[in-house]
Amino acid sequence: MESPSPSPLAHALVAGTTGEWAITSIRPVVGASLPRAPRLQFLQGQAPMQQNPVWVLHGVTSNVRYMTEHEQHAVARVQAGLGRPEATCAALIPIRKSPEWWALAQDQRREIMQEQSRHFSIGMEYLPAIARRLIHCRDHGGEFDFLTWFEYAPEHEDAFEHLVGRLRETHEWSYVDREVDVRLSR
Numbered sequence: 001m002e003s004p005s006p007s008p009l010a011h012a013l014v015a016g017t018t019g020e021w022a023i024t025s026i027r028p029v030v031g032a033s034l035p036r037a038p039r040l041q042f043l044q045g046q047a048p049m050q051q052n053p054v055w056v057l058h059g060v061t062s063n064v065r066y067m068t069e070h071e072q073h074a075v076a077r078v079q080a081g082l083g084r085p086e087a088t089c090a091a092l093i094p095i096r097k098s099p100e101w102w103a104l105a106q107d108q109r110r111e112i113m114q115e116q117s118r119h120f121s122i123g124m125e126y127l128p129a130i131a132r133r134l135i136h137c138r139d140h141g142g143e144f145d146f147l148t149w150f151e152y153a154p155e156h157e158d159a160f161e162h163l164v165g166r167l168r169e170t171h172e173w174s175y176v177d178r179e180v181d182v183r184l185s186r
């Protein structure tokens with residue numbers, strides 16, 4: 001996983017007729033889907049310029065919420081950055097969690113994510129093949145709480161399917177009340 005920059009970086013994911021990424025599929029996992037569009041622009045720190053986009057999702061990178069210092073070092077040692085030339089596949093998975101999740105205290109959420117669901121440990125098994133960016137949008141009034149973005153080479157597609165399959169079976173995912181799985185290539 002790529003560490004978020006220390007200061008929040010605004011992101012806009014713009015679906016429409018232009019952009020570096022071709023959208024290959026859009027599949028609702030839980031709740032309503034997103035409208036179909038042919039291409040996507042992944043913008044960091046730039047304002048969207050596209051006329052009449054089909055949809056735009058906004059968010060910012062943020063500080064770490066749950067990882068311990070030890071976990072942060074472990075991730076930092078192995079993670080890969082975005083934009084590797086061989087990483088021609090991507091997944092955009094916007095996620096919203098339920099009011100029950102947000103009513104929990106920080107330590108209870110950490111307990112569910114890592115001690116019960118092993119989210120960080122499972123994820124670590126797929127680094128550095130899968131590069132990741134976590135974009136927060138709960139406090140920005142959007143439709144989702146998080147926009148998760150992943151980049152990988154075609155030979156790691158099966159590994160990525162395995163990873164999302166394992167995470168979706170966890171107790172943490174019982175709190176996910178909307179999830180859309182968008183796949184892309186460039």
Ligand code: HEM
Pocket residue numbers: 001063064065066067093095097119120122123124126127130131132134146148163164167
């Ligand atoms: C590539 C391997 C992965 C690693 C190493 C990883 C690791 C992590 C870590 C460490 C956090 C917590 C960050 C913090 O402390 O604030 C996190 C949060 C999150 N991850 Fe993963 N993850 C991976 C894959 C995935 C996948 C495939 C999905 C979606 C299907 C996903 C969805 C999320 C979401 C939605 C959050 C925010 C949860 C919340 O704050 O409630 N992750 N991930």
